[in-house]
Amino acid sequence: xxxxxxxxxxxxxxxxxxxxxxxxxxxxxxxxxxxxxxxxxxxxxxxxxxxxxxxxxxxxxxxxxxxxxxxxxxxxxxxxxxxxxxxxxxxxxxxxxxxxxxxxxxxxxxxxxxxxxxxxxxxxxxxxxxxxxxxxxxxxxxxxxxxxxxxxxxxxxxxxxxxxxxxxxxxxxxxxxxxxxxxxxxxxxxxxxxxxxxxxxxxxxxxxxxxxxxxxxxxxxxxxxxxxxxxxxxxxxxxxxxxxxxxxxxxxxxxxxxxxxxxxxxxxxxxxxxxxxxxxxxxxxxxxxxxxxxxxxxxxxxxxxxxxxxxxxxxxxxxxxxxxx
Numbered sequence: 239x240x241x242x243x244x245x246x247x248x249x250x251x252x253x254x255x256x257x258x259x260x261x262x263x264x265x266x267x268x269x270x271x272x273x274x275x276x277x278x279x280x281x282x283x284x285x286x287x288x289x290x291x292x293x294x295x296x297x298x299x300x301x302x303x304x305x306x307x308x309x310x311x312x313x314x315x316x317x318x319x320x321x322x323x324x325x326x327x328x329x330x331x332x333x334x335x336x337x338x339x340x341x342x343x344x345x346x347x348x349x350x351x352x353x354x355x356x357x358x359x360x361x362x363x364x365x366x367x368x369x370x371x372x373x374x375x376x377x378x379x380x381x382x383x384x385x386x387x388x389x390x391x392x393x394x395x396x397x398x399x400x401x402x403x404x405x406x407x408x409x410x411x412x413x414x415x416x417x418x419x420x421x422x423x424x425x426x427x428x429x430x431x432x433x434x435x436x437x438x439x440x441x442x443x444x445x446x447x448x449x450x451x452x453x454x455x456x457x458x459x460x461x462x463x464x465x466x467x468x469x470x471x472x473x474x475x476x477x478x479x480x481x482x483x484x485x486x487x488x489x490x491x492x493x494x495x496x497x498x499x500x501x502x503x504x505x506x507x508x509x510x511x512x513x514x515x516x517x518x519x520x521x522x523x524x525x526x527x528x529x530x531x532x533x534x535x536x537x538x539x540x541x542x543x544x545x546x547x548x549x550x551x552x553x554x555x556x557x558x559x560x561x562x563x
Contacts, residue, residue, distance in 0.1 A: 263328045266303070269552055269559040271367050275299065275360055282354045293339050298347045300329045301339060306545050309527040312341040312348070357541035361548040365430055373426050373555045376452045379478075380422045380515040382459060383441050384523070386539075388415035388531040402536045404438035413437055416536060418543055421448030422515040424457070428551040429518045434540045446470040453478035457512050460485045483508050521550040 276295055284292045304325055305315045319325050319338045331338060351357050368374035388403040405414040414437065421431035433447035441461040446468070449456060453475045458465050460483045465471050471480075484505055492498040522528050528546055531539045552559070 257324065259322075259324045260327075262307075263324060265556055265560060266307075266552065267328065268561060269556060270303075271364070272296065272299075274363055274367065278359050278363060279351070279356055282350060282356065293343060297329050297331070298339065298343075301344060302347060302351070302545070303549060304328065305344070306542075306549055307526060311532070312344045315344055316341050351545075352538060352541050355541075357544040361432070361544040364548045364551055365428070368426070368428055368551060368555055371555075371559065373558055374423050374428050374430060374551075375425050376423075376450060378424045378455045378457070379430070379449055379453050379475075380424050380457045380512055381419065381445055381448055381462065382422070382512065382515040382519070383417045383419040383444070383461070384519050385413045385417055385437055386415050386531055387413060387529065390414045400531075400534050402436060403531070404436040406437040415531060416539060417441070417444075419444040419448050420515065420518060420547065421450065422518060424511060424514060426555060427514045427517045428554050429547045432540070432543060432547055434536050434543065436536070442468065446474045449475045449478070451475050455479045455481060457508065457515075458482045459512060481508055481511070483512070517554060518547060518550050521553050522546050525553070526550070 276299065279299065280295060283295045286292045301315060301319070304310070304318070305312075308315075308318070310318055316338060319329065319331060320333075326332065330336075351360075365374060369376070385406070385408065388400055390399055392398055399414070403415050405412055407413075417435050417437050417439070419433045419435070419441070420429045422429050430450055431448040433444045435444050442463075442465055445458065445462050445465050449471065451474050454477060456475060456478045458480065462482055463485065465482055466480045484501070489498070489501055489505060492501065522543075526546055526549070528542075532542060533539055
């Protein structure tokens with residue numbers, strides 16, 4: 239039996255303008271492979287054999303994705319669901335008949351995903367779907383890293399900063415936090431691999447972790463100088479031709495001649511190819527507003543990043559994935 243719309247829902251449905259949030263959520267509704275993702279989580283989700291019956295799995299997964307898209311904490315997403323009719327429509331919550339999950343329920347669902355390593359499984363399942371649709375190819379990889387800041391404050395229960403986060407200097411600026419390394423497909427710009435390290439570790443140590451091994455060519459910036467001499471990279475991608483950017487100071491020190499102009503043109507071509515890797519970072523940092531770590535330790539933040547880059551891949555591939563009118 240269909241539920242009768244509440245007065246608030248009926249009034250909202252009769253408005254004349256569709257907001258950008260509604261358009262975005264409607265697109266995500268169409269392109270997310272809900273059945274495949276729910277099948278991954280269902281074996282680990284409580285069956286409700288004791289205690290209060292659990293909230294539906296799909297509803298909790300939708301709430302979790304809303305948290306990542308809008309960078310909301312457990313308490314904030316509960317308030318947002320009460321405030322936003324668009325979010326309630328996306329999750330299927332009607333305040334006249336349903337209750338909004340409280341922050342503890344949202345927290346327990348996130349812990350469930352972390353405990354069974356389901357965030358990485360969701361990331362891999364979405365990438366598998368993109369490969370099946372012919373969007374994500376396996377011929378090359380663009381490798382890059384970004385620094386994600388962590389709270390430097392010691393005003394917490396332990397009275398210390400996070401032990402797994404460290405400080406590093408980039409240019410003339412000091413940062414405290416972690417690094418996220420990604421391997422991105424040059425054609426679709428979607429992310430196929432992810433690795434995290436402390437901010438003070440050298441980029442080159444994680445280069446092999448973000449290669450899938452089937453590359454014919456791989457592109458690195460100057461921070462990965464020496465990658466062609468590392469055995470772990472050669473073992474991971476033995477057939478890959480490595481394109482590593484030269485350090486700017488080395489090119490600048492060359493005398494003015496035809497060779498310098500040729501080298502500058504070559505580096506410009508390399509940079510144009512590598513520029514595509516910044517698209518995923520732009521979505522995660524600027525659109526999803528993830529600029530600072532939310533949790534303690536690398537493990538929880540790595541799980542968070544797996545979900546963020548999985549959802550970023552869907553945003554990047556939104557146009558080819560949407561059903562054609």
